[in-house]
Amino acid sequence: MESEHEAAVGTLRGRRIAILVQNLPVPFDRRVWQEATSLAAAGADVTVICPSDEHHPVGDFVIDGVGVNRYEAPREAKGIFGYVNEYVVSLSRMTRTFEVARSVAPFDIVHFCNPPDLLYLVAKRAKREDGSVLVFDQHDIGPELVQAKRMPLPWLFVGVARLCEQRTYAWADHVISTNESYRDIAMRRGRFIGSDVTVVRSGPSRSWASYRSTGEDWHRGRRYLLGYVGVMGRQEGIEYLIDAVKVLVAERHLDVHLALIGSGPDRGRLESLARTRGIADRVEFHGRVPDDVMKSILADADVCVNPDEVNTMNDLSTMNKIIEYMALGRPIVQFDVREGRYSARDASLYATRDNDARSFAHAVEQVLGDPALARRMGEAGRARFEEQLCWEIQAERLTTTYGRLAAERAAATAATAVGEAVPQHWIDLEASDMKRRAEA
Structure with a gap:
């Protein structure tokens, strides 16, 4: 008997799908690229x-069976007016x-x-x-992100972020959420019913679990190596991590x-901070590196760390770095944020005090001092990754959802073409969309 996923794959063949992303190019944006290639592998005609x-x-390219149309990105913004200009220019070019891609066929x-x-x-x-179905892939929660960034005039920018989020929800027919917390927000703030929100988590492919170190030593002559990967912004809490290293070196003599x-x-401020703390020789800023180099460094680490500060944004967000650490079988130390704990569970030790460098340092010291504990944590993380969090499992959810959406659109289009009644659930969906747009 044909499974729901197999049926979805059959439905997707030849369907045209556009993916719009402003934050990063592909293939560099790993989540978006995995979504695009998974849908293309299921038979869809995908353009990013x-x-x-x-x-x-x-330029226009075809990479791994996916059409990629890149426009020129505006210069990086500085200041409030710079951000406004960046968004206006970028949206105009996108x-x-x-529209050029849509002119070929709907x-x-x-x-x-987002963002x-x-x-x-x-x-x-x-x-x-064209009657296209709109799917909102929610990577971040805008109002909470603005709060976490500690921007000036927070009341104004949080209000703007809430309005933009409302309008986005109002136009979307379906929401892809990265975790259950985001799904709850889409249902509560976006007023979606459960069947119109699908959780598709981010994470690398299952092959990461079989990665073995190349043998290159990234310890730089030190006994222990701590590994971190991710964006360097204020809300990432890397300042706590640098201070924790200072504690481990100066007070714990590790x-x-x-x-x-x-x-x-x-990044510039953090480099200056490491120098001010007197540990610049203990902190290496590798910058953005190819995946094979990243894996080599993290696989060589004795502990991988996630210093994201405890705030509403980070509490509700799943961080890709956690899943990547687990895929490579590394023990983890982090602050006790809800989604971080959900992802890592026994693969991580959690600092007992929020946003406290000494508490973070103590948790790192515990793992470094107990090799058996570190091994158990690494094994637990890798097993959870392979069994529940790897991309192959998420891709099946994505393609199954897309197959259903494509089938419903095809049925509605065919019914309209021959003058038949449009299915009632599509009428209900359109009424719900109109209501959300009016209320937003």
Whole structure:
């Protein structure tokens, strides 16, 4: 008997899907690229529209069976007016690129991602004119993200973020959430029913679990190596991590080296902080590196760390780094945030005091001092990753959902073409969408 997933794969063959992402180019944006290639592997005709960067040039390409249309990204914003200009320019260029792609043939489904919560402005014309199904892939929760960034005039920018989120929900027919916390928010703030929100978690492919170290030593002559990968912004809590290394070295007399992989707007300040704390020789900023280098560094780490500060945004968000650490079988130390604990469970030790460098250092010292504990944590994380969190499991949920959406759109289109009654659940869905748009 044909499974629901197998039926979905059959339904997706030849369906046109557009994916809109402004935050990063593909294939660099791993989640978006995994979604695109999984849908293409299921038979869909997938086009990703995204910005360029210094490593991903402007132009139209076909990569691994996926069409990639990159527009020129505006210069990085500085200040409030700079951000406004960046969004206006980027949305204008994305819209032009999308309209060219749409002129070839209508898209059955338009999948748009945040941040920012503005891409519905690009997608909504396809819904109005072509009857395209709009799917909102919610990577972040905008109001909480603004609060976590500690921006000036918080009342104003949080209000703007809430309005943009409301409008995004109002135009979406379906929401893809990265975890159950985001799903609850979509149902509560977006007023979606449960069947219109699908949880598709982020995570690497199952093959990561079979990765073995290349033997390269990243300890730089130190006894212990701590590994971190991720964005470097204020809300990532890397300041706590640097202070924790200072405690481990100066007070606990542990021979520790810290490898930081990634970059971001806070990198310069963090480099200065490491020098001020007198541990610049213990902290190595690797920047953005290829996946094979990243895996090599993290696989060599004695402990992988997630210092995300405890706040509403981080409490509700799933961090990709946690799943990557688990995939590589590394023990983890982090603050006790809800979704971080849900992901890692026994693969992690949790600092007993929130946003406290000494407490974080104590948890790291516990793992470093107990090799048997570290081994059990690593094994538990790898097993949970393979059995529940790897991308292959998430991809099946994604393609099953997309197959259902494509089938429902095809049925509604066919019924309209021959003058038959449109299925009642589509009438109900359109009425619900209209209500959300009016209330937003």
